[in-house]
Amino acid sequence: MPSLFDPFHLNGLRLRNRVVMAPMVSDYATEDGEVTLRLISYYGERADGGVGLITVEATAVSPNGRLGQNQLGIWADDQLQGLRYLVERIHATGAMVAVQLHHAGRQSSFGARTHADLVAPSPIPSPTLPLSKPRELAPAEVRAIVPDFARAARRAVTAGFDAIEVHAAHGYLLNQFLSPFSNYRTDEYGGDLEGRLRFPLEVLSAVRAAAGPDFPVGVRISADEYVPGGHTLAESAVVARRLVESGAHYIHVSSGVPGGHAPPDASGSDFSATVLLARGVKQVLTVNGLAAPVIAVGRVIRPSTARRIVEEGLADLVAVGRAVLADPLWVRKAAAGLDDEIRVCSGCRDCIHHERGCPPLAKRAG
Template sequence: MDGSLAFTPVRLGALRLKNRIVLPPMQQYQGTAEGFATAYHLHHYARRARGGVGLVILESTAIAAEGRLMADDIGIFTEAHVPPLAAIAGAVKAEGVPVMVQLSHGGRKSRPQGGGRLLAPSAIRYTADDGMPEAMTADDIARVVAAFATAAERALAAGFDGIELHAAHGYLLHQFLSPLSNHRNDGYGGGPGGRVRLLAEVLAAVRSVAGPEVPVTIRVSAADYDPGGLTAAEVAEMLAGLVGQGLDGVHVSSGGLTPTPPPETGPGYQLGFAREIRERTGLPVIGVGNIRGRAQVEAALQGGMADLVAIGRPLLVHPDLARVL
């Protein structure tokens, strides 16, 4: 296709990608009770790397035992978690594809194993049926920042090429960003500058262990879909303050802070958010959201909505999709 962008190389930080198709992080529900990755994960990610994508981002990987999202997710909160993750990273890279890992803490949406504490910026439940979280203390915040840095150090030792920080879908970093879930009156609450502070501190801590060359991206929800919640403009304002602070790109999603669904989920329904964040921050953007074919990918890239495009569920069904787009 003349003028095609999908299969042209692109840089994400210092990392050179052979094309602009990304396998985004998608939970596989195949971890052990202790949060270990398995042979399933190794096969799953290596197979999709073989299918022609330019970048693989490993699913949400917990940085702390109390921050696990569910009983069958995976984690990186002990040294023992590193070897199976290293095997996955090695298998993907053996296919000639770089691999990043998404680091997360679930906050009030966590499913702590073994009776761990449920933490959040403020003591506000996710829903009336969920547990009441504890408002995090200064010590709690410091421990979470340190846990993200330690997890990043372990991930790089395991061979991952980059780090994505999960600040979307209602998990802890998103909870701090949104005025709906963050009612703090200290330096981590209030206006956008306070609400973005934890994310800025996590980014700085991860960058300090990653060094200047390793790509570090952030996944955000650009809309909460509830009155008074985050909008793409406000998210862009907060991210703009991180430009020059070690942020290499933004992966733009939406929703998840509350059970409120998006008003529509048609083809490319989140790309408008991606365009706004790209234009307001100048950062490279990964666009995602019901993108299934070559025409949609090209429209997103040619139209300035994204620099890379993530294709999710279709790659679960058709691992070679990137080769036949």
């Protein structure tokens, strides 16, 4: 039986255990998207804390794809030196590090605030930015975004990252193309699922080509969008299968898009609804003879939950977000069996709605 603290091989990359730090925007970068000392020490602390694979937050592949002004960027060579320092700091602890490549599309709150050119598959505002109508991308413009991802991938390799995660979840640009909730196009980038998959698959293929054939590249999806007309597990399982058949080395199963409802309580289960979606995706991949690892995430607060996800085969790896914000030493304490000494995340969501980091942790630490 596999264990949470067994090493894991992700397309040849050896992870010291099966705990992944979930990508979480920190807004600790400069206004030019460059790495800061604060950002390095934030990730360094979590890597010191024993995480196997750190996923560096949603990192913008182009300035107009930015979510916020202080979002980390990977669109310019000037950003490389800081990224190298970040990677070195994390590697010094024995952890591996992936970067999440991101374009916010219509969901760019920075773009909305600064009246920048908001772009999307269709001219429909995000439910959370109702006054900011995006411009529909022409097919040539869609194709022109693909090289932004490829150049970002090349920079990721140059900076020393060990893996790349393509962000196709949470209602951002790739998810906007995937979903009938946000994609009303009738051309080759819309219509049926094949059409809606075209842009994400072009991005995946360009990223893989830029990074090299053996470089691990995964994709994060929202397996249930929790919006009327959006994807549920049935379509997302097909999406996951197509992504893996097209070269994705892993699938990271998240859920939700802005404007949707929160994941329902998975009544009768010890696992969150999003973790159960990961199990569904894993089952579909397995039935189709596809061995790509699946990462589960979602309200994994206590180590016992993470252990069971791996031991019971719901997923291959477990991503932990807020729990490692609340206690950077979560993994070390769990590995030593000191579960009772973990500073437990209360689920208050202050880190999402009010301030970055874990404000209650800062208060407790004085």
